[in-house]
Amino acid sequence: MAQTQQEDKINLGGKKFIMWIFIFTSFMLFAALTSGFIVYSGGSGHGLNITLPSSFRYSTIALVISSITLFMASRAAKRLDYDKQQRFLWVTISLGVAFLILQVYGWYTLAYKMHIYLVDPNATRSFVYVMTFLHLLHIIGGIIWLISTLNGSIKRIPQVQNLYRMEMTSIFWHFLDIIWIYLYVFLLLNQ
Amino acid sequence: MSTLSVHDHGVAHHEEGHEHHHDTFLTKYVFSQDHKMIAKQFLITGITMAVIAMLLSILFRIQLAYPDKAFPLLETLLGRFAPEGRLDPEFYLSLVTIHGTIMVFFVLTAGLSGTFSNLLIPLQVGARDMASPFINMLSYWFFLTACIIMLSSFFIQKGPAGAGWTIYPPLSALPTAMKGSGLGMTLWLISMVCFVASSLMGGINYVTTVLNMRTKGMDLWKMPLTIWAFFLTAILGVLSFPVLVAGVVLLIFDRSFGTSFYLSDIVVNGQIMPFEGGSPILFQHLFWFLGHPEVYIVIMPAMGISSEVMSVNSRKPIFGYHAMVYSLIGITVLSFIVWGHHMFITGMNPFLGGVFMITTLIIAVPSAVKTFNWLATLWRGNIRFTPAMLFAIGMVSFFISGGLTGIFLGNAALDINLHDTYFVVAHFHLVMGSAAIFGMLAGVYHWFPKMFGRMMDEKLGYLHFWLTFIGAYLVFFPMHFMGLDGVPRRYYAFTEFASMQRWLSVNMFITWAAIMSACAQVAFLYNFIHSIFWGKKATQNPWQANTLEWTTPVERLHGNWPGELPTVYRWPYDYSKPGAEEDFISQITPLSQTMSSNLPHDFEDNPAGLEALNTWTNTQKANEEVK
Numbered sequence: 001m002a003q004t005q006q007e008d009k010i011n012l013g014g015k016k017f018i019m020w021i022f023i024f025t026s027f028m029l030f031a032a033l034t035s036g037f038i039v040y041s042g043g044s045g046h047g048l049n050i051t052l053p054s055s056f057r058y059s060t061i062a063l064v065i066s067s068i069t070l071f072m073a074s075r076a077a078k079r080l081d082y083d084k085q086q087r088f089l090w091v092t093i094s095l096g097v098a099f100l101i102l103q104v105y106g107w108y109t110l111a112y113k114m115h116i117y118l119v120d121p122n123a124t125r126s127f128v129y130v131m132t133f134l135h136l137l138h139i140i141g142g143i144i145w146l147i148s149t150l151n152g153s154i155k156r157i158p159q160v161q162n163l164y165r166m167e168m169t170s171i172f173w174h175f176l177d178i179i180w181i182y183l184y185v186f187l188l189l190n191q
Numbered sequence: 192m193s194t195l196s197v198h199d200h201g202v203a204h205h206e207e208g209h210e211h212h213h214d215t216f217l218t219k220y221v222f223s224q225d226h227k228m229i230a231k232q233f234l235i236t237g238i239t240m241a242v243i244a245m246l247l248s249i250l251f252r253i254q255l256a257y258p259d260k261a262f263p264l265l266e267t268l269l270g271r272f273a274p275e276g277r278l279d280p281e282f283y284l285s286l287v288t289i290h291g292t293i294m295v296f297f298v299l300t301a302g303l304s305g306t307f308s309n310l311l312i313p314l315q316v317g318a319r320d321m322a323s324p325f326i327n328m329l330s331y332w333f334f335l336t337a338c339i340i341m342l343s344s345f346f347i348q349k350g351p352a353g354a355g356w357t358i359y360p361p362l363s364a365l366p367t368a369m370k371g372s373g374l375g376m377t378l379w380l381i382s383m384v385c386f387v388a389s390s391l392m393g394g395i396n397y398v399t400t401v402l403n404m405r406t407k408g409m410d411l412w413k414m415p416l417t418i419w420a421f422f423l424t425a426i427l428g429v430l431s432f433p434v435l436v437a438g439v440v441l442l443i444f445d446r447s448f449g450t451s452f453y454l455s456d457i458v459v460n461g462q463i464m465p466f467e468g469g470s471p472i473l474f475q476h477l478f479w480f481l482g483h484p485e486v487y488i489v490i491m492p493a494m495g496i497s498s499e500v501m502s503v504n505s506r507k508p509i510f511g512y513h514a515m516v517y518s519l520i521g522i523t524v525l526s527f528i529v530w531g532h533h534m535f536i537t538g539m540n541p542f543l544g545g546v547f548m549i550t551t552l553i554i555a556v557p558s559a560v561k562t563f564n565w566l567a568t569l570w571r572g573n574i575r576f577t578p579a580m581l582f583a584i585g586m587v588s589f590f591i592s593g594g595l596t597g598i599f600l601g602n603a604a605l606d607i608n609l610h611d612t613y614f615v616v617a618h619f620h621l622v623m624g625s626a627a628i629f630g631m632l633a634g635v636y637h638w639f640p641k642m643f644g645r646m647m648d649e650k651l652g653y654l655h656f657w658l659t660f661i662g663a664y665l666v667f668f669p670m671h672f673m674g675l676d677g678v679p680r681r682y683y684a685f686t687e688f689a690s691m692q693r694w695l696s697v698n699m700f701i702t703w704a705a706i707m708s709a710c711a712q713v714a715f716l717y718n719f720i721h722s723i724f725w726g727k728k729a730t731q732n733p734w735q736a737n738t739l740e741w742t743t744p745v746e747r748l749h750g751n752w753p754g755e756l757p758t759v760y761r762w763p764y765d766y767s768k769p770g771a772e773e774d775f776i777s778q779i780t781p782l783s784q785t786m787s788s789n790l791p792h793d794f795e796d797n798p799a800g801l802e803a804l805n806t807w808t809n810t811q812k813a814n815e816e817v818k
Contacts, residue, residue, distance in 0.1 A: 014322035014403040021395045025433045032437035032477060040452070040473050119449045121467035126450040130441065 012164060019168050023175045026138065030131070030179055034186050037127045041190070046122040048191045052184075053109035059102035060184055066095035067177040070146075070170055077166045082153055085166075089150040092173070096143045103136055124190070131183050135176070142176050145169045224324035225749045229331050230310035231642055234635070236331075237302020238719070240338055241628075242712070244293035249702075249709055251286045254278045256702035258684035258695075272350060280683045281370045284353035287681055288371065291356030292341065292379070296386055299489040299627045301334050301393075304428075307492055307634050308397045308421040310642065314740035315418050317406025317757055319750045322399040326392045333389035340382035344375045352379035355681065357478055360453035360471050364445040367459055377446070380439060387432045387439075394432075397425035406739075408759035412516075413778070415738050415763040416509060419516050420495020423523045424488050430527070431484040438477030445469070472537050479530035486623045487526045490590070491519060493630020494561060497583040499763075500633045501565055503736045504580035505572025506774050508764035511564040518557030525554050535606045544603040551601035558594055562587065573767065573774070577734070578652025582633035585660050586626050592664075593622025596671065611681075614674025617667045625663045632659075635719070640733050644745045645726030651718040655711055662708025669697050735775045738763045742779055761793070 041047060073088035107129065110116045118129045149165045157165075223229060250269075253262065254277075261276035272282040309327065313320055321327045344351035353371020354362035358379065366373050401422040405414070414422075441452040445466075453474045454466035502509040509515060531539060531547030539547075565587045574580065596618040599605050609615060632655075639647045673694050678685075685691040685698060732741035739759070743751050757779045765776040771788035782789055782800060786807050794801035 014399050017399045017403050018323055018326070018395050021398055021429055022391075025391055025395070025429050028430055028433035029437050032434040032480070036437060036441065036452075036473055036477055039476055040470055043470050043472065044468060046468065118444075119451070121451055123450060123452045123469055126444065126452060130444060130450075134440065 015164075016168065016171070019171050023171065026175070027179065029134065030183060033127065033131050033134070034183070037124060037131075037186075037190070040127070041124050044123075046124050048124045048128070048187070049122075050110075050114065050116055050125065050191060052128075052187055052191055053106045053114070055102045055106040055109060056184060056187075059099045059106065060180065062095045062098045062102060063177050063180055066092045066099065067174050069095065070173050074166050074170050077153070077163055080159070082156070086150060086153050089146060089153065093143060093146050093150065096139060096146060096173075100136060100139055100143070103132055103139075106132070128187060131187070135180055135183060138176050138179070142169075142173050145172060222328060224320070224328045226309045226313050226321050226324065226327060227642065227747055227751075229327055230306050232331050233302060233305030233309060233334065234642070236335060236338060237298050237306060237631075238716075240293050240297040240302065242716070243342070244290050244298060245709055245712065247286045247290045247293075249705060250278065251283055251290070252702040252705045254283055254683070255685065256695075256699040258686045278683075281353055282350055283683045284355075284369075284681065285351040285371045285375065288353050288355050288358075288379075289341070289344075289351050292352075294624065295356060295485065295489065296383070297334075297338055297341070299623070299631070300390065300428075300485070301386070303492050303627060303631045303634075304397075304421065304424055304488065305331070305334065305393060306631075307417070307496060307638070308393065308425065310638060311417050311740060312397055312400050312421055313404070314641070314743065314751060315415050315738050315763075316401060316404065316409055317739050317752075317759065318400055318404035319752070319756070321396045322404060323396055327396050330389045330392035330396070333385045333392065337382045337385035337389060340378055340385065344378040344382075347374050347378070349373045349375055351375040357482065358442070359478075360442060360445065360469075360474050361457055364442055364453050365457065365459060365464070366446060380443060380446075383439060384436070387436055390428050390432055394425040394428040397421055398429060401425075406756045406759060409739075412513075413759055413762050415495075416498040416512070416515055416519075417492075417495040419519055420491045420498075423519050424491045424495075427484045427488050427491070427523055427526065431481040431488075434477055435481035438474055438481070441477070442474065472534070475534050475537060476530070479533045480527075482533065483530040484526045486619070487522055489623050489627045490630075491522065493586055493627040493633075494519070494590075496630045496634040496637070497565065497586045498568075499738070500579045500583040500637050501568050501587075502764055502766065503637075503734050504575045504577055504583075505568050506575070506766045507568055507572040508766055509564065510567035510570075511560070512762070512764060514560050515564055518560040521557035522554060525550060525557070529554065532601055532603075532606065535603045536610050541603070548601060548603045552598065555594070555598060555601075558590075562591055562594070577636065578647070578649055578656055579633045579637035581653070581656040581660075582629045582636060585656065586629040586633060588660075589621045589626035589629060589663070592668075593618055593620070593626060597622060608677075609674055611679055612674035613670040613678050613680055616680050617670035617674060620667045620670075621663075625667065629660075632715070637734065638740075639719075639722065639726075640729030640745075641740055641743075641747075643723050643726070644729055644747065645722050646729050646733065647722045647726060648718050651714045655714040655718065658711030658714070659708050662704050662711060665704035666701050666708065669701055673697065735773075737765055737775050737777050739778055742777060 069088045069091045073085045073092060076082075076084035076088060110128070111118075116125050116128075118126055120126055146169055149162075149169045152165050153162055220228065223232070250265075253265075262273075263276040265273040265278065266276045269278075269282075272279050278286075309321070312318070341351075349370040351371060352358065352363070352375040353369055354376065358376070362368050362372055363376055364372075366376065401414075401418060441450075444450045445452050445454055449465070451466040451469035453471050454464070454469040455471075457464040457466055498509050498515060529547060529551045531543060532551045535544050535547075569584070596614065600609060600615060600618055636647055636652055639645070676690075676694070678691050678694055682688070682691070685695050729745060731743075731745055734741075739757055742757055744753060759778045760781045761776065761778055763778050765771070765788075767774045768776060768785075768788045768790075771785060776785055776788070782793055783803075786804075789804050789807075791801065791804065794804060
């Protein structure tokens with residue numbers, strides 16, 4: 001029995017490791033986009049030359065706060081306080097959705113207020129759309145994950161699994177937070 | 192889910208037992224989560240794709256040999272793609288493109304890594320299955336979907352993608368540019384997205400399994416070179432495929448949403464296109480950042496397999512085990528900083544070209560280390576010429592003769608002349624095409640007993656080897672001279688250019704050599720399929736090898752070992768150890784059972800063991816004196 005428990009532990013650890021490597025692959029995707037941006041703007045002499053819409057700033061704040069609330073949810077889960085865990089998960093999910101809406105609103109501002117479209121002879125501007133779009137796809141995945149964790153907690157799945165899901169979701173969500181800050185700072189530096 | 196993760200739950204345990212009794216056809220052969228079955232699925236799909244890609248190459252070889260002749264049979268077979276028995280020029284380009292794509296990605300990436308990483312990683316590190324068998328299963332199904340989508344492009348009006356396997360824009364970005372830029376290109380892109388998903392899922396699993404699920408005693412320096420090679424290959428894939436995704440996403444935006452990442456100043460059929468400001472070079476950067484590691488993704492598993500097969504069949508430890516590992520690591524690291532050598536003629540800054548040239552040429556060092564180590568492994572070994580061994584040696588041969596021309600091509604000054612000529616075609620077909628295929632075939636012949644519990648026929652194996660080996664050299668060697676003469680690749684008819692006409696006879700020769708090699712594969716296919724069902728039954732350890740996979744029963748259980756997982760006590764290359772009873776000592780044999788063959792360096796971090804060895808040696812000596 002001890003042996004099998006040991007194996008079980010190793011396997012869960014393995015799954016967590018899978019998440020980390022997935023994060024590496026995801027990071028490489030965004031790293032490739034930003035390097036592409038640099039190569040393009042260096043080669044063509046185009047710069048971004050726009051002020052990023054203010055909603056990107058608010059969405060950043062929302063995402064950072066969501067990371068904090070997710071951390072609170074994890075802490076509550078570790079202390080077996082499921083109600084608190086669920087409350088914080090709800091807040092995190094709402095903040096995630098708020099981020100999503102703010103990003104889309106950012107596109108709206110870009111296109112309708114500033115008349116900067118996806119199709120632009122200056123492709124650095126198209127890059128803004130592509131980067132935010134791909135990041136948003138990840139965010140949608142993250143929200144689905146958060147919902148399944150919340151669902152698990154409501155259904156009172158065993159604590160081991162609850163913590164495991166919590167941890168996996170946290171790794172992914174914090175990563176999305178960091179990646180967005182990276183992209184945002186990158187765009188700010190290039191604007 | 193996995194059998195592992197449910198071990199300690201009573202209920203789940205019941206379910207697991209349940210599963211074992213009622214393994215339906217569907218869960219056992221189709222939606223299997225057993226790594227060994229998934230490996231076989233990858234292998235058979237890979238072989239099927241390889242045969243298709245080979246037939247495509249024969250088609251365009253016929254065109255190259257007889258550009259003026261009509262073959263009515265072709266029209267019967269290909270319909271509108273070969274009007275009046277002659278290949279349509281745009282279809283010729285599609286054939287070249289799909290041949291390259293299938294061979295590089297579907298056969299030598301998924302077919303090779305997918306088969307042998309899946310089969311050998313759990314078996315050789317002593318795990319019951321992959322870290323996530325479910326993701327592993329998904330990986331295969333994404334791969335199969337990618338295959339089907341890729342092949343389906345032959346059944347659409349305009350035919351498959353035709354921009355070359357590197358799908359450079361603008362041809363790939365403008366759906367109206369040529370026939371092969373239309374729906375065929377779209378299908379290519381969809382197929383590749385599935386393929387990348389499959390590769391990433393596989394790669395993530397391989398890395399995780401190697402790092403987390405090694406059995407007791409299996410530290411990194413006790414892993415066979417196969418595992419090292421698959422592990423580093425997976426790391427390469429995990430880091431480089433996402434970059435291709437980024438490039439492809441931008442390409443899709445250019446194709447479908449009208450952005451101008453890659454496009455600028457374009458006129459199609461006299462019509463000025465609205466694209467402005469893009470840079471086609473950007474795509475090349477993104478593509479080759481994957482593309483170069485990709486060629487190592489292709490060759491490194493073949494290297495690992497050959498190392499293992501050559502050591503087993505030379506009955507000698509692999510020469511320079513640590514050097515082999517470090518050179519694999521060296522190749523892995525270097526492969527990320529050499530992509531510019533594919534782009535010397537893009538108007539690259541000569542200084543940057545120089546940097547890429549130096550990094551490229553440095554790769555010759557680890558490659559040469561590996562080559563010399565293989566040769567030194569063979570040196571004075573008790574060589575057994577099994578078919579697997581022949582293919583492994585063939586792999587080394589191709590790697591040497593193809594690698595030498597890499598030194599030519601890595602030089603910016605020479606590459607400017609040789610770029611996109613048949614010299615390049617000859618180079619990569621030898622060094623990564625034939626070499627990797629031979630590594631893969633070595634693996635198939637060697638681990639066939641593990642996969643199917645039966646042996647392949649040796650005589651047919653020899654026939655297959657010699658015809659393919661000679662055939663491949665006859666096909667690719669003359670191409671060097673064509674390239675040196677400046678004949679460009681991907682040209683439809685040599686009769687159209689005065690400077691190329693004298694190469695027509697050589698082309699005819701190459702085509703016949705290619706047809707001979709293709710026929711040789713029939714021997715393999717017959718042998719492979721026949722042996723699966725009617726081959727000689729295999730014993731547990733037919734090659735008398737040391738690695739863990741040969742300690743599993745022939746019956747291939749789900750979970751690999753019937754009882755506890757084996758414990759590893761020694762490295763995998765204790766062949767012909769002086770003083771040992773047999774010429775191989777399995778990794779699971781403790782040092783205490785092989786006192787007569789232990790050496791002081793077996794106890795480097797183990798003072799107690801060293802003391803025991805010294806006591807034993809002294810006792811032996813004392814006994815000798817008494818006599």
